[in-house]
Amino acid sequence: MKTEHSNKFEEVTVQTEAIFKGKIISLQVDHVRLPNGEMATREIVRHPGAVCVLAVVNGRMLVVEQYRKPLGRSQVEIPAGKLDPGEDPMEAARRELEEETGYRCGELKLISSFYTSPGFADELLHLYYAEGLTAGEAHLDEDEFLDCEALTLEEAKRYMAEGRISDAKTITALYAWQAYQLTGSF
DSSP states (O other), rough: OOOOOOTTOOOOOEEEEEEEESSOOOEEEEEEEEESSSSSEEEEEOOOOEEEEEEETTTTEEEEEEEEETEOOOOOOSSEEEOTTTTHHHHHHHHHHHHHHBBBOOOOEEEEEEEEETTTBHHHHHHHHEEEBBOOOOOOOOOOEEEEEEOOOOHHHHHHHHHHSHHHHHHHHHHHHHHHHHHSSO
């Protein structure tokens, strides 16, 4: 997701130090020259990107509840997952929806692609709307433990008020769904 804008704020990388390379992310420290000529450091998390799916069945949004170690608690979220190297985001969205909920979709529409935390990470998240859903069987990864449920818009808003839904992708999807209900478009 690159766009051409003014480069008057560009920070030129002088040196990059690789700090960590894991299964999902890597961390680097860049030494940069600021627009005023001064030097600074930037800690950057590199991520392969991810997908998430707003899937509505009989007026209810499919969500999964799972434990999130960084938060130290369970979280209710829309189905999502990281992209494999070279994987098409739309195919990844189909895969994650079926793996986590058991549902297959006839059609996917891209709602938006957005950066999750551009101050320190390059993760690009692709949010899709799934249509033509048919129930099936979930196929969780061996290290995945979750429950799937379907919420009305009101229930989802209550979960958000209670803090059970508190991640950006699910909140974004929730408001996109609300806009869709009101206007018929995203």
